[in-house]
Amino acid sequence: MGLFLSTFVNRVDKKGRVSVPATFRATLSQQTFQGIIAYRSFTAACMEGCGMDFMERLSDSTQNFDAFSAEQEDLSALIFADARQLAWDPEGRIVLPEDVMAHAGITEAAAFVGKGQTFQIWEPEAYKAVEAEIRARALKLRPTLPLKKPASGDGK
Amino acid sequence: MGLFLSTFVNRVDKKGRVSVPATFRATLSQQTFQGIIAYRSFTAACMEGCGMDFMERLSDSTQNFDAFSAEQEDLSALIFADARQLAWDPEGRIVLPEDVMAHAGITEAAAFVGKGQTFQIWEPEAYKAVEAEIRARALKLRPTLPLKKPASGDGK
DNA sequence: CTCGATACCATTGACGCCCATGTTTACCCA
DNA sequence: TGGGTAAACATGGGCGTCAATGGTATCGAG
Numbered sequence: 001m002g003l004f005l006s007t008f009v010n011r012v013d014k015k016g017r018v019s020v021p022a023t024f025r026a027t028l029s030q031q032t033f034q035g036i037i038a039y040r041s042f043t044a045a046c047m048e049g050c051g052m053d054f055m056e057r058l059s060d061s062t063q064n065f066d067a068f069s070a071e072q073e074d075l076s077a078l079i080f081a082d083a084r085q086l087a088w089d090p091e092g093r094i095v096l097p098e099d100v101m102a103h104a105g106i107t108e109a110a111a112f113v114g115k116g117q118t119f120q121i122w123e124p125e126a127y128k129a130v131e132a133e134i135r136a137r138a139l140k141l142r143p144t145l146p147l148k149k150p151a152s153g154d155g156k
Numbered sequence: 157m158g159l160f161l162s163t164f165v166n167r168v169d170k171k172g173r174v175s176v177p178a179t180f181r182a183t184l185s186q187q188t189f190q191g192i193i194a195y196r197s198f199t200a201a202c203m204e205g206c207g208m209d210f211m212e213r214l215s216d217s218t219q220n221f222d223a224f225s226a227e228q229e230d231l232s233a234l235i236f237a238d239a240r241q242l243a244w245d246p247e248g249r250i251v252l253p254e255d256v257m258a259h260a261g262i263t264e265a266a267a268f269v270g271k272g273q274t275f276q277i278w279e280p281e282a283y284k285a286v287e288a289e290i291r292a293r294a295l296k297l298r299p300t301l302p303l304k305k306p307a308s309g310d311g312k
Numbered sequence: 313c314t315c316g317a318t319a320c321c322a323t324t325g326a327c328g329c330c331c332a333t334g335t336t337t338a339c340c341c342a
Numbered sequence: 343t344g345g346g347t348a349a350a351c352a353t354g355g356g357c358g359t360c361a362a363t364g365g366t367a368t369c370g371a372g
Binding site for chain 4: 010011013014015017019021022091092093
């Protein structure tokens with residue numbers, strides 16, 4: 001399974017177009033929908049991004065009523081309502097809608113930030129500030145990452 | 157499963173290329189992604205290095221929401237955002253990005269330091285200093301390493 | 313007919329691939 | 343056991359391809 005890794009800053013032209021990083025496109029290449037899904041973050045001034053399969057998994061999760069609280073169901077409903085399908089053109093660019101750019105404060109450039117299964121889209125300077133903040137806190141608290149054991153069997 | 161062992165110092169050419177030690181490549185040879193993943197250490201002036209499977213394990217771990225605190229989630233998110241996929245060329249070299257070399261202070265050479273499951277990339281002189289420090293501390297404290305029992309069954 | 317959206321085309325600059333070379337290590341044979 | 347040979351690895355440079363980016367044309371809707 002492909003992951004969204006690293007951070008890429010790409011220019012936004014006057015038509016609102018921006019290139020989706022090639023590596024992100026590669027991870028999404030096997031999906032039914034040739035593009036990305038984007039919705040406004042609840043907690044930060046950025047967009048959340050993912051592929052269609054992630055949306056389907058979210059949908060599946062909400063089917064298990066007992067697995068999800070009422071709050072979580074509200075949240076996922078909000079996500080579905082706000083999600084936009086942004087197809088990319090033959091050159092791999094998407095067009096950022098007005099309100100998306102407004103929500104994230106994006107003007108001239110957009111930062112695609114890998115989050116593993118998903119990614120985020122930020123105004124580059126805003127992300128730098130947030131990142132520095134988290135990094136400083138991480139340095140102070142020194143949390144440790146509990147890792148699962150490698151998949152049993154072979155190391156393939 | 158292969159381990160990253162020993163320390164290798166290789167030259168960095170003017171294009172920023174450096175050979176990944178052959179033994180490290182062998183350790184990573186069975187991975188889906190032919191290259192290394194590198195991200196900036198939070199605590200030291202070096203890069204942390206690993207293979208794609210390590211990232212996937214991290215991703216799997218973050219799926220267990222209850223197992224993760226907010227701080228840990230921040231940290232793993234930071235790793236994903238900072239992780240760079242550095243594929244090697246047919247000769248086994250990777251290109252070190254500008255900011256990577258800046259963070260680690262690397263100019264003419266890079267030291268690949270085995271850490272077992274992972275490895276680190278240092279500016280050679282900087283690592284020598286840190287190593288001497290750790291060695292001196294180890295001599296004084298005489299820490300002991302608790303060993304797990306060997307896995308029953310196969311030793312694979 | 314006008315405006316907006318999307319496909320098409322062109323440019324450039326970085327990155328990956330190819331070939332060539334030196335140097336060390338490992339191996340084979342005398 | 344020693345020398346010679348061959349393979350593998352580390353290193354350097356040149357070139358082609360692809361991704362990112364900016365502009366133009368075309369199609370459709372209002």
